[in-house]
Amino acid sequence: MNPKIETPEEKIAKASANQPHTLRGFRDVLPEEQAYWDKVMDTARRLADDYSFGRIRLPLLEKTSLFERAVGKGTDIVEKEMFTFLDQSGDRVSLRPEATAQVARAFVEHGMLNLPQPVKLWYVEPMFRYDRPQAGRYRQFWQWGLEALGSQEPIIDAQVILMCAQLMKELGIEVVVKLNSIGTPQSRREYIMELVNYFKQHRRQLSEIDKKRLAKNPLRLLDSKEEGMEELKKNAPQIVDWLDDDSKQHFMKVLEYLDEVDVHYELDPFLVRGLDYYSKTVFEIVQVTNNPERSQNSLAGGGRYDDLIVQMGGREGAGAMGAAVGIERVIAAMKDAGAPVPHARKVEVFFCQLGEAARRKGLLIFERFRQAGVPVAEAFGKGSLKAQLDLANKHGAKIALILGQKEVLDGTIIIRDMDSGAQEIVDSDRVVDLVSKRMTDERALTAKG
């Protein structure tokens, strides 16, 4: 025949064509995966609704200072993971690495202090962190977030945690909630001093990394995984023993409430969070799995941030509690758990056309079916009937409609039963009614049987 031979020049041209590629850590979500996204989004939205959280949509870009103030200048997120740049006017702006700071900003900015408290808000938005990508860790990732602002009541903490746990449950993911309290800034300061004292005594046993932590962020020593730390950590002072009475009471209450609603939790005295704004309750939700390949199994995290509101210029003592759930990780967890996912729209009727006249009329017939609410699909891009029936079959359609030259002239159309292969020629004006009736009859039959 005429085999295409690639000349060396063409090969070089092809190689140097420099195919465009997503940025590192960024990804496309293709149609195959949408069923998972839809399921997570739908469940999340319904839950938020059920608990009377109102949706908030936030801008992608904020002044860098917002995150520096809220998340903490010394944190890794702010120090090295933010996409930060100067805009045309010379302002330092950043793609948000998380949304709690934004929500707190919005709460104060829009005078939500004057609404009945607490104000409950939720969001699903992409976040950006310039981090080294790994499975379950991307530079753009989505979070479902809950924030309840304007209350210090421990029941709010429990409810937010419950909602996250509930989401996992409804998505078929087995999880454990890890819980701790890190107290107020004052009590924490005292505790940190004690902790530093303790580790200083054992300085020689610390690794280089841990020595750095000791100097920079001593709390992080508690979740260090370095060799020999297990033993040291066991004997280290625990933050629960240093909590002020108020924090202690608060924490006890949270636990009581969680017991009441049967949320399966574990106390983790070593759980600390990396963001500066946390106080009192902190938690993390981890997938229970025996799959060793799942490295990023922390699906959600959050806690109380009583002081952030004040920092943003809000009222003293307002208090707030929040959580963020990683959508990509939840989806990975669903796949890992083999959670059932509803399939995309099920096609009942497939329209096949032969010839130009049929194609033209088909556009109209397809539209009639669609308006009648019948799940119908077509393949106008194809010519051969064989290929169209093949597709009808792949879609799992029960009925194929065949419209050819002859039928267009006669004003008829063929209804083909895909299971039996039986065909019937009907008046094309009545085909929508006939097919709809067939489908309702069949549904009634299967319902009875």
Add this chain to the structure above:
RNA sequence: GCGGCUAUAGCAUAAUGGUUAGUGCACUGGGUUGUGGUCCCAGCUAUAAGGGUUCGAUUCCCUUUAGCCGCCCCA
């Protein structure tokens, strides 16, 4: 940001220092000029990019890029 492993078509994989880099799935077309699910035939599509060693590199070496793993951090 540090360390390790990996890179063959859309996907999953085989093989190789030496002629046409094999197979499965998928995709396109045909067998059936207007009838699917099975079958048969044909077609399409790949050695990540750049450099080096070599008579010859997809194979060996280096660099880059990307993915994964560990650290860091976190969702």
